[in-house]
Amino acid sequence: MPYNIPGHLKGLNNTEVAASRKKYGYNRIDAAHKSTALELLVDILKEPMLILLFAISAIYVIIGDHAEALFMFIAIVAVSAISFYQDNRSKKALEALEKLNEPLSVVIRNGHVVEIPTNEIVVGDLCLTEEGKMINADGHIIHSNDFSVNEASLTGESLSVFKSSENEDNKVYNGTVTVSGLAVFEVEKIGKETRLGKIGTSLSGIKEEASPLQLQIRKFVKTMAVIGVIVFLLVCVVNYYHTRDLLKSLLNGLTLAMSVLPEEIPVAFTTFMALGAWKLMREGIIIKRSSVVETLGSTTVICTDKTGTITENTMHLKHLYDYRSDKTFDEEHFKEAALSNLIGYAMWSSEPVPFDPMEKTLHQVYEQTQKNDLRGAYTLFHEYPLDGNPPMMTHLFENAAKDRIVAAKGAPEAILQVSLLSEEEKNKVRALVKKFGERGYRILGVAGSHFEGDDFPGRQQDFRFDFLGLVVFYDPPKKGIQKVFQHIYDAGIKVKVITGDNTDTTKSIAAQAGISNADNVIEGKEIIEHSGALLLQEVKEKVLFTRMFPDAKLMVVNALKQNGEVVAMLGDGVNDAPALKAAHIGVAMGNKGTEIAKAAASLVIVNDDLEKLITGIAAGRRIYANIKKAVQYIISIHIPIILTVSLPLFLGWVYPQIFTPVHVIFLELIMGPTCSIVYENEPMEKNTMLQPPRKMTDTFLNRKELGRSIVQGLVITLGVLFAYQLMAQKGGSEEQTRAMVFTTLIFANILLSLTNRSFYYSLLESFKNRNILFVAVTALTLILLFALLYIPSLSVFFKVTGLSLAELGQALIIAVASVLWFELYKLLRRKQRKGRA
Known part of the structure; x- marks a missing residue:
């Protein structure tokens, strides 16, 4: 890492680091408590389903049915194991994400500049910070270069403060942001001992707000729980009226309560979100909060920057315009003597150790064209960071003889505004800028000045500048970017380009990249002047937003939100942080993004590839669709269980207690993995990314969808009760009737899980979506069913008898009729849609 650091700064050695860590610990606030495996298990045992199982086990022990009590104990272990597996899987996925999200810090150790995880900073470390970086410990400055810091996170003051080792205020604090320059500070406090750490412990009690989907699911589960309590009491009363046996009445009531409780839904939601985030992480998309996965699928508009997202960020220098000679030179003639001054000042106005692609290019061109490389002789002693509207920056260098260079570069408009040119001369340059811009070039103006003394102007715009010329870069659109934007448009998502570049350049690049309606342009200064309905209308209609600055970006994002859009905002700089924070989904770039941008964002794209955002949106849509499938499956299959127990x-009827707790818990053990493991693994249906995004305000199940699931459940109930009567009317015993009913319901369950893989495409079409877990769970379910029917010890325990081949065929036919009618419904839907198309 190339930093100009004084040689005497060696930092701690390994022994000193170990000693400091032993004394002061790790640089962690530790506000958030991490659940241990034991705590996870205790939480699981508090679940309503487990409490019901404990109650049923206790009743079996009291009435002397020890075999059933033992089975219930095994069921408790099995249900706990499934829940523990799911919770632990989710926890590990979230921990992996958290580890990836942890920021890195730059320190000097053993005389070398190294990058380490922030939690490994120790007291006594020498930390480096520069523009756009977050400060991750408290300390005092020992070396700095035009260093300023924003301490709004601690003080609420939004203006940046200049600090140095000579200042009375030479302290820096954890959680603040470097606005300009560079500083080396010695760490004095870490973790909970920092000023932010002390605030952090009080913030630890603040919980993250639940997402709309979470709230809807919680409400649904509570409603089902209330219904369960009512039905439990009703069954207890009716049963007690007939039998006068309190314990058996309680047992029947608890059986029904267990069948009503949809405890799989919250587990499924947590699993889907955590594993969804983990899978995206493997794709190079780091999610800060797993609930963001849900929001991704609802994205209606993407606000993207231009440089490095749409373009390659290569910044190839194509032309130089020298004002003195009034000539434009292409790259074959950069060694011309007339260009020496322009190239020199363009380089001096860049950072001494450049990280911006344009500045890297300017340094390379300087090196290739200048006979005398003066970079080692001059030192940057004062700088004005990029600011203004439009923006510019100014650097002051000095050599040992006190000779000075004052160099500035920036947006051509900004440089022309501060130059000594006449209006006529300025218009001549503006015409040239427009000509370059229309070809998609990125243009910077370059100027020089002279200043004696140390009483520098407060603003760089107050220097008297001589206009030197233009540097013209070409940053072509990325290969395949047109295809990416076509995917975005196909998914019903709008695109807005928000950039600091000028209008002509942006329009040209946008057209080359395949962005629709690229002529609808507005500049940041116009945005600021708008408000109310006019602003909302402008952000709705305009596609390109040029010469944008932080306040204007924030206004656009907030206006889009007011228009009901779900906004994904891409940004990489310090100035993007407010807009990233305000957007529904703030997206930072992993390579070119600053630490502050990454901290403000809710999602980080590791390789800066816009196509990865499409991958994330597709994942969000897939996960949301699969949660709905899982929930609809749970509702549909619970209805026949509830009604078969109660009706x-x-x-x-002749056999009033056709299902006992052992049968219900067997069904629960099948349904749990089906909804939370199998459906989570279900691939995305074809054409998912050709549909418009769902509205954020939509409930996770609307009336039509809920009604459809209830009808599915009621038809299955009719089939199961028909099987009951078919066997009972033939004079079948209770065991035979139970076997018939149970087998029909298991077959129906398998078919329901298959047909509900899609609510539009046919079951046969869904088989093309490979999901090995469906095959595994279906096979295991059938093996258990046949074991239960035909292994005598299990048959006796479950109070069933084996069925003949004809009876198995009848059960299958009834199950097919009670489930696969839905395939005809889906066929009608497809025909109706084709008819409308």
């Missing part, structure tokens, strides 16, 4: 009792 024979209420209607006074």
Whole structure:
């Protein structure tokens, strides 16, 4: 890492680091408590389903049914194991994400500049910070270069403060942001001992707000729990009225309560979100909060910057315009003597150790064209960071003889505004800038000045500048970017380009990149002048937003949100942080993004590839669709279980207790993995990314969808009860009838899980979406069913008998009829849609 650091700064050695860590610990606030495996297990045992199982086990022990009690104990272990596996899987996925999200810090150790995880900073370390970096410990400055810091996170003061080792205020604090320059500071406090750490412990009690989907699911589960309590009481009363046996009445009531409780839904939601975030991490998309996955699928507009996102960020220098000779030179003639002054000042106005691609190019061209390389002789002793509207920056260098160079570069408009040119001369340059811009070039103006003394102007715009010329770069659109934007448009998502570049350049590049309506342009200064309905209308209509600055970006994002859009905002700089924070999904770039941008964002794209955002949106849509499938499956299959347990009792049928707790828990053990493991692994349906995004305000199940699931459940109930009556009317015993009912319901369950893989495409079409877990769970379910029917010890325990081949065929036919009617419904839907197309 190339930093101009004084040689006497050696930092700690390995022994000193170990000693400091032993004394002061790691640089962690430790505000958030991490659940241990034991705590996870205790939380699982508090779940309503487990409490019901404990209650049923206790009743079995009291009435002397020890075999059932033992089975219930095994069921408790099995349910706990499944829940523990899911919770632990989710926890590990989130921990992996958290580790990836941890910022890195630059320190000097053993005389070398190295990058380390922030939590490994120790007291006594020499930390480096520069523009755009977050400061990650408290300390005092020992070396700095035009260093300023924003301490708004601690003081609320938005203006940056200049600090140095000579100042009375030479302290820096964890959580603040470097606005300009560079500083080396010695760490004095870490973790909970920092000023931010002391605030952090009080913030630890503040919990993240639940997402709309989480709130909807919680409400649904609570409603089902209330229904469960009512039905439990009803069954207890009716059963007690008929039998006068309190314990058996409680057992029947608890059986029904267990069948009503949809405890799989919250587990499924957590699993889907955590594993979704983990899978995206493997794709190079780092999610800060797993609930962002849900929001991704609802994205309606993407606000993207231009440089490095749409373009390659290569910044190839194509032309130089020298004002003195009034000539434009192409790259074959950069060694011309007339260009020496322009090239020199363009380089001096760049950072001494450049990280921006344009500045790197200017240093390379200087090196290739100048006979005498003066960079080693001059030192940067004062600088004005990029500011103004439009922006510019100025650097002051000095050599040992006190000779000075005052160099500035920036947007051509900014440089022309501060230059000594006449209006006529300025218009001549503006015409040239427009000509270059229309060809998609990125143009910077270059100027020089002279200043004696140390009483520098407060603003760089107050220097008297001589206009020297233009440097003209070409940053071509990325290969395949047109295809990326076509995917975005196909998904019903709008695109807005928000850039600091000028209008002509942006329009040209946008057209080359395949952005629709690239003529709809507005500049940042116009945005600031608008408000109310006019602003909302402008952000709705305009596609390109040029010469943008932080306040204007924030206004655009907020206006889009007011228009009901779900906004994904891409940004990489310090100035993008407010807009990133305000957007529904703030997206920072992993390579070119500053630490402050990454901290403000909710998602980081590791390789700066816009196509990865499409991958994330597709994942969000897939996960949301699969959660709905899982929930609809749970609702549909719970209805026949509830009604099969209750209706024979209420209607006074010959075998009122056709299902006991052991049968219900067997079904629960099948349904849990199906909804939370199998559906989570379900691939995205074809044409998902050709549909418009769903509205954020939509409930996770609308009335039509809920009604569809209820009808599915009721039809399965009719089939199961028909199987009950078919066997009972033939004079079948209770065990035979139970076996018939149970087998029909298991077959129906398998078919339901298959047909509900899509609510539009046919079951056969869905088989093209490979999901090995469906095959595994279906096979295991059938093996368990046949074991239960045909292994005598299990048959006796479950109070069933084996069915003949004809009876198995009847059960299958009834299950097919009660489930696969839905395939006809889907066929009608497809025909209707084709008819409308």
